[in-house]
Amino acid sequence: MPSSLSPPGSRPRGRAGRADGIDPGAVSPLTVNRLSIYLRSLRQLREQGIEKVSSQQLARRFHLSSTQIRKDLAQFGEFGTRGVGYDVADLVEHLAGLLGVDRVLRLAIVGMGNLGTALARFPAFNSGNFQVVAGFDNDPAKIGRRIGAVIVRPTSEIATLAPESGAAIAILAVPAEAAAAAYEALGRAGIRAVLNFAPATLPPRPGCRVKNVDLRIHLEELAFFLARPE
């Protein structure tokens, strides 16, 4: 963990730090989400043996905007050749590096109720660059049980077991009233990224990023379209 006493610029970067000069605070989460979508689309093309693609082809095929693609990528360097397009394999590699998914990211799940159990077994959380490596719960009936690839451990062990397992991202799947204590424990464990499913607001903590999952927003998006005739 970077010491809070280090002057700016002198912080140890650690294994995870990229010296790519990109200020993560200057890049909006929406841009990052679009980069994820581009990466996914390009990987599909690569699997199909496609070597070159233009922003227009990419846009048409995956229902994206070609102007947005060019604008987003231009933020991070020079890619593609006018009239030829992008080299698919090169761009996949570059985007994976940019997104930090060119290595395995280990996940710890706190709260092994129905949601935590579903996430522990979720293919998307156990393939590619993600891997569930730890699961924690308070319930004595769950502790010691195998769920997906992990053996459930008591939440009292988060502070030691989360770092030992190499977990980089924690997933909070506890009830609202248990969220604050679990978030505290994750802080003591040195976890710097939290995906929060609990309907609770977590206080900001320097050096830790919290992403709140709001499933209701998807229902509201569907409601908007339902409220109107086709």
Add this chain to the structure above:
Amino acid sequence: MPSSLSPPGSRPRGRAGRADGIDPGAVSPLTVNRLSIYLRSLRQLREQGIEKVSSQQLARRFHLSSTQIRKDLAQFGEFGTRGVGYDVADLVEHLAGLLGVDRVLRLAIVGMGNLGTALARFPAFNSGNFQVVAGFDNDPAKIGRRIGAVIVRPTSEIATLAPESGAAIAILAVPAEAAAAAYEALGRAGIRAVLNFAPATLPPRPGCRVKNVDLRIHLEELAFFLARPE
């Protein structure tokens, strides 16, 4: 259901149709998501007894962009008075109408495994304007059991029970290999909006909107920030 033989413009609008002249196809899902966030923020202000708010105050308080707020709202009419701001109660009412959440929207869950069970009990899916009214599964061990507020019914009954329950939105929480058949059955049941958690691509169907939930995109957003020093 509007008949596919009706010429454009002559379709029956039904209970759900809004004659507000807004073409839902012309409004991006991102705009709809921002409207949801504004509505949530304004409801908080209303609960706190705040009657007027400017776009700047709203932006500062909820970490939004005031230019974006004004631009988004301007798409849907004239709100607010220069120098005074928006009337909180009025804007709440208007946005709820615009989003189609000024009435109860009933949800049917298909697949009552861990994820379906978690969603059936999820506070956000059982409060405010949303209510889980039906749950379906193929597993004889689950059929007839009460989960959250519903009794699990066999998936073979989707076509009759989904319309009877008044469900407007279906939530697909089945494994990938079961998604296509469940989606078909929902079509026969007249369901026009599907929130899809299954890692499967569902073919477009006229008159039906599918929103795919991609939880991995959140992990990739966290990975981007983890890959860089604070």
